[in-house]
Amino acid sequence: MVSKSTIQEQMAKQEYKYGFVSDLDEEMVPKGLDEGIVRLISRKKNEPEWMTDWRLRAFRHWLTMKEPKWSNVTYPPINYQDIIYYAAPKPKKPVKSLDDVDPEIRSLYAKLGIPLQEQERLAGVAVDAVLDSVSVATTFKEKLADLGIIFCSFSEAVQERPDLVRKYLGSVVPFNDNFFAGLNSAVFSDGSFAYVPAGVRCPMELSTYFRINAQDTGQFERTLIIAEDGAYVSYLEGCTAPIRDTNQLHAAVVELIALDDAEIKYSTIQNWYPGDKQGKGGIYNFVTKRGKCLGVNSKISWTQVETGSAITWKYPSCILQGDNSQGEFYSVAVANNYQQADTGTKMLHIGKNTRSTIISKGISSGYGRNTYRGRVWIHRGAANARNYSQCDSLLIGSTCAAFTFPDIQVQEPTAQMEHEASTSKIGEEQLFYCQQRGITPEDATNMIVNGFCKQVFLKLPMEFAVEAQKLISVSLNLEGTVG
Amino acid sequence: MLEIHGLHVKIGGKEILKGIDLTIRPGEVHAIMGPNGSGKTTLAQVLAGRATYEVTGGKAAFEGKDLLAMKPEDRAREGVFMAFQYPVEIPGVSNAYFLKAALNAIRKYRGLDEIDAMDFMTLVQDKATLLGLDETFMKRGLNEGFSGGEKKKNEVFQMAVLEPKFCVLDETDSGLDIDALRLVAKGINTMRSPGRSMLVVTHYQRLLDYVTPDVVHVLVEGRIVKSGDADLARNLEKHGYGWILEEAPRSAARA
Numbered sequence: 001m002v003s004k005s006t007i008q009e010q011m012a013k014q015e016y017k018y019g020f021v022s023d024l025d026e027e028m029v030p031k032g033l034d035e036g037i038v039r040l041i042s043r044k045k046n047e048p049e050w051m052t053d054w055r056l057r058a059f060r061h062w063l064t065m066k067e068p069k070w071s072n073v074t075y076p077p078i079n080y081q082d083i084i085y086y087a088a089p090k091p092k093k094p095v096k097s098l099d100d101v102d103p104e105i106r107s108l109y110a111k112l113g114i115p116l117q118e119q120e121r122l123a124g125v126a127v128d129a130v131l132d133s134v135s136v137a138t139t140f141k142e143k144l145a146d147l148g149i150i151f152c153s154f155s156e157a158v159q160e161r162p163d164l165v166r167k168y169l170g171s172v173v174p175f176n177d178n179f180f181a182g183l184n185s186a187v188f189s190d191g192s193f194a195y196v197p198a199g200v201r202c203p204m205e206l207s208t209y210f211r212i213n214a215q216d217t218g219q220f221e222r223t224l225i226i227a228e229d230g231a232y233v234s235y236l237e238g239c240t241a242p243i244r245d246t247n248q249l250h251a252a253v254v255e256l257i258a259l260d261d262a263e264i265k266y267s268t269i270q271n272w273y274p275g276d277k278q279g280k281g282g283i284y285n286f287v288t289k290r291g292k293c294l295g296v297n298s299k300i301s302w303t304q305v306e307t308g309s310a311i312t313w314k315y316p317s318c319i320l321q322g323d324n325s326q327g328e329f330y331s332v333a334v335a336n337n338y339q340q341a342d343t344g345t346k347m348l349h350i351g352k353n354t355r356s357t358i359i360s361k362g363i364s365s366g367y368g369r370n371t372y373r374g375r376v377w378i379h380r381g382a383a384n385a386r387n388y389s390q391c392d393s394l395l396i397g398s399t400c401a402a403f404t405f406p407d408i409q410v411q412e413p414t415a416q417m418e419h420e421a422s423t424s425k426i427g428e429e430q431l432f433y434c435q436q437r438g439i440t441p442e443d444a445t446n447m448i449v450n451g452f453c454k455q456v457f458l459k460l461p462m463e464f465a466v467e468a469q470k471l472i473s474v475s476l477n478l479e480g481t482v483g
Numbered sequence: 484m485l486e487i488h489g490l491h492v493k494i495g496g497k498e499i500l501k502g503i504d505l506t507i508r509p510g511e512v513h514a515i516m517g518p519n520g521s522g523k524t525t526l527a528q529v530l531a532g533r534a535t536y537e538v539t540g541g542k543a544a545f546e547g548k549d550l551l552a553m554k555p556e557d558r559a560r561e562g563v564f565m566a567f568q569y570p571v572e573i574p575g576v577s578n579a580y581f582l583k584a585a586l587n588a589i590r591k592y593r594g595l596d597e598i599d600a601m602d603f604m605t606l607v608q609d610k611a612t613l614l615g616l617d618e619t620f621m622k623r624g625l626n627e628g629f630s631g632g633e634k635k636k637n638e639v640f641q642m643a644v645l646e647p648k649f650c651v652l653d654e655t656d657s658g659l660d661i662d663a664l665r666l667v668a669k670g671i672n673t674m675r676s677p678g679r680s681m682l683v684v685t686h687y688q689r690l691l692d693y694v695t696p697d698v699v700h701v702l703v704e705g706r707i708v709k710s711g712d713a714d715l716a717r718n719l720e721k722h723g724y725g726w727i728l729e730e731a732p733r734s735a736a737r738a
Contacts, residue, residue: 435555439556443588452574
């Protein structure tokens with residue numbers, strides 16, 4: 001029989017297949033951060049004055065803030081002056097259409113399995129590709145524009161729809177929200193922007209593929225999605241980075257706004273480089289994601305599969321302001337080797353009859369530490385608010401750890417709350433049972449893990465559910481064992 | 484089909500099986516009976532390859548191959564099946580998915596293609612009807628929230644689908660009401676064939692009322708102290724194990 005320690009060892013032999021570096025000619029600003037750098041980034045992007053001012057206000061406020069220390073993760077102090085805040089591939093010629101995209105960049109994305117051509121394998125998906133600090137390509141723009149949908153890089157939105165950006169930027173995550181959001185607000189370089197007009201159901205998945213390529217850089221992107229009355233959009237983001245010995249910082253902000261009867265479905269497959277099996281290198285993923293259900297009957301749904309990053313600090317949340325609005329959070333987080341994940345959600349119930357669902361699945365293996373942190377807050381006046389929370393932890397081996405910190409605050413007597421939690425371990429008994437039916441321990445582990453994650457995978461867009469399943473297998477190094 | 488010679492087994496430093504000799508020919512059904520702690524479950528688990536048991540002596544050959552040298556999954560693929568006394572639950576993995584994975588793993592080992600989805604459905608429906616399982620059963624998580632009876636039925640159902648050559652049934656009758664017992668026995672009897680052997684581990688006669696064994700062995704203190712035909716089991720039910728212990732003073736003296 002293959003012993004449990006062998007399975008653990010195999011899991012440690014994780015291979016990260018997106019770890020390559022592309023040799024691109026990149027333009028970078030000097031290391032470090034001051035007002036000059038903030039202005040320089042803004043100037044490079046040819047931004048209007050209001051945008052520069054907003055960044056500067058954010059920067060000045062950030063200087064007064066302290067890095068949060070309450071999370072259940074440990075890492076050496078980050079030197080914010082030792083980071084390059086802007087890196088962009090130098091365009092060989094002006095990019096007017098997809099055909100003008102640098103072949104090197106095109107081949108980089110091809111290697112990642114992300115088509116920058118339209119009508120390809122993922123024909124039902126429009127892609128915005130963000131490389132280091134800038135968006136390099138967006139597909140299916142014209143087709144979407146026919147329906148009045150705007151899907152473009154954040155920089156373009158600032159130029160072309162300043163009205164929308166000014167109205168909503170910082171309306172869900174203000175720059176004084178937290179340390180990392182403040183930093184992002186000062187130096188964000190690009191990101192995606194999506195706007196779906198009233199009554200329009202976006203016919204394809206919108207997706208952004210984030211890639212860090214340059215060394216010593218941080219990635220600070222900002223995403224803003226607005227769904228007008230009765231609109232629907234499903235958005236997916238994916239992330240990868242090269243294998244490097246040093247840690248790189250990724251501090252993104254995502255803001256979602258759903259108006260009356262609108263629905264936004266936001267899915268993340270986060271596969272930043274997690275570091276090697278000794279815990280060297282990897283991305284620090286410090287992200288603020290929040291959606292506001294501003295309108296009545298609106299709905300925001302977060303689904304995340306977090307397999308990468310050395311450290312994950314992330315709590316996609318919903319402000320349920322509109323009456324009858326709904327918030328959902330479905331999460332699978334993996335912590336293998338020396339990865340640390342502190343992730344969860346906040347559901348703030350303000351409107352009447354608001355409902356929220358939280359399904360969190362944490363998998364720990366190797367020396368991984370996985371923490372669920374959640375807050376459900378029913379404000380006074382949120383009559384008949386309801387929440388259902390379920391937090392499950394799965395342990396593989398005996399050197400990993402799982403933590404759960406749920407926080408429930410109820411100021412409304414009519415509220416209904418349900419909370420369930422479980423911790424289980426893939427046991428010798430389960431593995432032996434599967435073996436006795438002819439299934440290898442590796443396949444059995446894979447099967448048990450997939451069964452554990454099923455509730456969350458079912459929420460992913462179809463095209464990505466299979467990818468997510470494979471990714472989990474790779475993260476736990478169980479790939480190729482299931483036929 | 485199965486030949487065991489001088490099998491000694493320890494768990495946690497304690498010797499449980501103290502020299503088992505047992506030969507089971509194709510088509511035969513053998514029953515192993517004995518008081519609590521006599522080593523019945525240990526024998527079943529060792530044949531299936533449970534690593535927590537340490538084989539300290541003896542050998543076991545399955546169709547001439549060294550059974551004890553094989554990994555548990557290879558024993559299963561060779562055709563050894565154990566119906567567990569306490570089947571495990573695997574939440575989120577449906578019965579259908581699990582069984583298909585098992586069937587395909589076995590088929591692959593034997594050089595066969597994966598089973599066609601339609602053929603698989605036909606196969607499981609036939610066998611499910613046999614055990615009185617409805618169609619929602621296949622979609623439920625493996626043993627997830629199953630009653631004790633459902634779990635045992637599921638074991639026999641899996642056995643029927645996987646069609647092993649040698650079946651070890653570890654107290655499959657425990658925890659069953661009379662109707663469930665009849666269904667399970669019917670399932671087992673349907674499986675009896677000239678090419679398939681069974682080892683039925685049980686405390687009680689009641690399963691053997693429905694599944695008539697060819698040979699009955701009495702296991703006491705890690706040794707087979709008496710073997711006989713189906714009448715032996717009936718005598719045990721009537722008179723208990725006491726008289727056997729008296730007849731076998733050697734082992735009783737060591738108790």
